Amino acid sequence: WYAQRPSETEKCSCFCFSVFLQVFLAALSFAYFAKALSGSYMKSTITQLERRFDIPSYLIGIIDGSFEIGNLLVIAFVSYFGAKLHRPKIIAIGCILMSFGTFLIAMPHFIIGRYKIETSVRASMNSTNSLSPCPASSPESNRAGCERESSISMWIYVFLGNVLRGIGETPVQPLGISYIDDYTQSENTALYIGCVQTISIIGPVFGYLLGSLCAKIYVDIGYVDMETVTITPADARWVGAWWLGYLITGAISLMSAVPFWFLPKSLPMPVDKHDTSCIPEQTRFIKDSPTMEHKFRPEEPANLHQMAKDFVPTLKNLLGNPVYILYLCVTIIQFNSLIGMVTYKPKYIEQHYGQSASKANFLMGMINIPAVALGMFSGGVVMKKYKLGVMGAAKFAFGTSLLGYFLSLFFLAMGCENSKVAGITVSYTGVEGLSYQERSLLSDCNSGCLCSKKEWDPVCGENGITYVSPCLAGCTSSSGSGRNTVFDNCRCVALADTHTGNLTATLGQCPTRDSCDNIFPYFLALSVLSSFIISLGGTPGFVLLIRCIKPELKSLALGIHTLATRTLAGIPAPIYFGAIIDTTCLKWGYKMCGGRGACRIYNTTAYRxxxxxxxxxxxxVSFFFCILCFALLKRHVKREEKNALTNGSAELESLKKEENSSIQCEQFTLASDCSPDRETHL
Known part of the structure; x- marks a missing residue:
């Protein structure tokens, strides 16, 4: 009885195991939150960066993809060597690098000058004098003495900072998930992974909300008098305080590194499987437990040279698994679709439904992202409740993805018409359906002024048509100042208006039509529903990845999976999505010193x-690979079941032999007990 009582060391081992496991789960969840926060905030500032640095969408895609470039540089080595070293401390170093990269992204704001807006609106508060928007000379002639600003290349700092942020994020997922899988029961692994990923989804919620808040604040807040800013957040030239959010997310990433410094390389494991002071989660680390054999890796080499020597054979072993290769193909294609869609979804909401950047980010954070979080958590609960195996998880993930796909088809029918912009989408007489060759910003109504066709200073006429500038609207005078400026005697407004009088135009584009506003709530509802259904298969699909490979290859498999998706999806998807979106631009902005800048207005139909x-x-395309993957996975599962049945028969035969030996011992011995020595002697 005394021998069966747990010693103080064993009690401490059980207690330490429980504490360290809980601390690691909490720390990993916070690290996931931090990296998701900074990543989602980066996507929420896509429009702001594009306008601030006057760059097209494809270049923004390169900046966004630079995060994956950072991952690409180190992911394979971190996943392989990191799994054999001190995983918590490597994660801590990654979090520190991630924070430094985030701070570097914000640095250009403190280097370049103030943001300048091309506008014909008078900044003075004195409204007694009128100002003619018609220039006395050609605006292009005034650019002869323009000095090129250093802001043209400032986006390079954003690019490099995002690369460093990607390098720092590298060890969090592969080392963190493999650490959890090594020290939790098989039936609880899916739930823990689901919880960690669900908490990480909270990061994008706060990321987009932070992006919404910063988009409302003017970029040079504190440096300029806001009364002199004549544009609103709904204007295509508005730039929010994008830099402020990066300072906040960088500080949070730095905080996430702290707990990992105090965690051990491996958790203390009880050695006695009959230790009643330990809960089942703790006593499952018994090397002779047949249900836990897949948790233990073989002894690792003692030096880096041997580890490096074994890297290539290990990689060949992993890539020789056809199920794993097909799984990679499916996820790469689906990640291309997912990353491209998520990157430009706020911009799609802005351009297609006429919403401000702040509102688009707010809706993404408060409506869309929580649906994804609920879906991922629900997927983990379903796997645990119904104890889905490999095939069950694959069928569940495929079914939810297919259902979400069919729902997404309805988005094509939820379109809005192009905004009425004179000379771009409609003629100056209000006739819609201009072809590209017939578009012209010049007309008889504005021929009396030397108007620039490169400016974008939109005004809304009383007739509901937007004009590119007050000059192109044919306005000859103005009253008021700042945001209250009103342009009078606009001759072009009369061409598409039936009534006569003092025709005026106000600052900004005309609001979207009521029909588009009525469609927008349905778009949001369908977006939430489809996001929830698709994300249901996220956790089962992730568990499928780590269950279709050998236990000793888990960390490397997760690393290669991350490497492939980052390289073949995360990097190219934002670039070619952005390049294709650029082809739908109707009016480009131009930089102060010449050269094409950011797009001001898109063809909404072509964009959709x-x-x-x-x-x-x-x-x-990904669904065709899924069918082939199912066939191979089914064969793989049958082969594993056959091997398990063969091993089970061998064990049963061994037990029968032991039982027969015991019976023979009882028959031939005359003593009360049959000792091993006695049995051998007989």
């Missing part, structure tokens, strides 16, 4: 077709 068409087309 290329954006949704490319997203759904990629997912269609």
């Amino acid at each position: 077709i290329v954006y949704l068409g490319l997203t759904l087309g990629l997912r269609t």
Whole structure:
């Protein structure tokens, strides 16, 4: 009885195991939150960066993809060597690098000058004098003495900072998930992974909310008098305080590194499987337990040279698994669709439904992202409740993805018409359906002024048509100042208006039509529903990845999976999505010293077709690979079951032999007990 009582050391081992496991789960969840926060905030500032640095969408895609470039540089080595070293401390170092990269992204704001807006609006508060928007000379002639600003290359700092942020994020997922899988029971692994990923989804919620808040604040807040800023957050030239959020997310990433410094390389494991002071989660680390054999890796080499020597054979072993290769193909294609869609979804909401950047980010954070979090958590609960195996998880993930795909087809029908912009989408007489060759910003009504065709200073006429500038609207005078400026005697407004009088125009584009506003709530509802259904298969699909490979290859498999998705999806998807979106631009902005800048207005119909068409087309292709993957996975499962049945028969035969030996011992011995020595003698 005394020998069976747990010693003080064993009690401490059980207690320490429980504490360290809980601390690691909490720390990993916070690290996931921090990296998701900074990543989602980066996507929420896509429009702001594009306008601030006057760059097209494809270049923004390169900046966004630079995060994956950082991952690409180190992911394979971190996943392989990191799994054999001190995983918590490597994660801590990664979090520190991630924070430094985030701070570097914000640095250009403190280097370049103030943001300048091309506008014909008078900044003075004195409204007694009128100002003619018609220039006395050509605006292009005033650019001769323009000095090129250093802000043209400032986006390079954002690019490099995002690369460093990607390097720092590298060890969090592969080392963190493999650490959890090594020290939790098989039936609880899916739930723990689901919980960690669900908490990480909270990061994008706060990321987009932070992006919404910063987008409302003017970029040079504290440096300029806000009364002199004549544009609103709904204007295509508005730039929010994008830099402020990066300072906040960088500080949070730095905080996430602290707990990992105090965690051990491996958790203390009880050695006695009959230790009643330990809960089942703790006593499952018994090397002779047949249900836990997949948790233990073989002894690792003692030096880096031997580890490096074994890297290539290990990699060949992993890539020789056809199920794993097909799984990679499916996820790469689906990640191309997902990353491209998520990157430009706030911009799609802005351009297609006429919402401000602040509102688009707010809706993404408060409506769309929580649906994804609930879906991922629910997927983990379903796996635990119904104890889904490998095939069950694969069928569940495929079914939810297919259902979400069919729901997404309805997005194609939820379109809005182009905004009425004179000379771009409609003629100056209000006739819609201009072809590209017939578009012209110049007309008889504005021929009396030397108007620039490169400016974008929109005004809304009383007739509901937007004009590119007050000059192109034919306005000859103005009253008021700042945001209250009103342009009078606009001759072009009279061409598409039936009534006469003092025709005026006000600052900004005309609001979207009521029909588009009525469609927008349905778009949001369908977006939430489809996001929830698709994300249901996220956790089962992730568990499928780590269950279709050998236990000793888990960390490397997760690393290669991350490497492949980052390289073949995370890097190219934002670039070619952005390049295709650029083809739908109707009016480009121009930099102060010449050269094309950011797009001011898009063809909403073409934008919808290329954006949704490319997203759904990629997912269609992925389903063909899913069918082949199912066939191979089914054969793989049958082969594993056959091997397990063969091993079970061998064990049963061994037990029968032991039982027969015991019976023979009882028959031939005359003593009360049959000792091993006695049995051998007989």
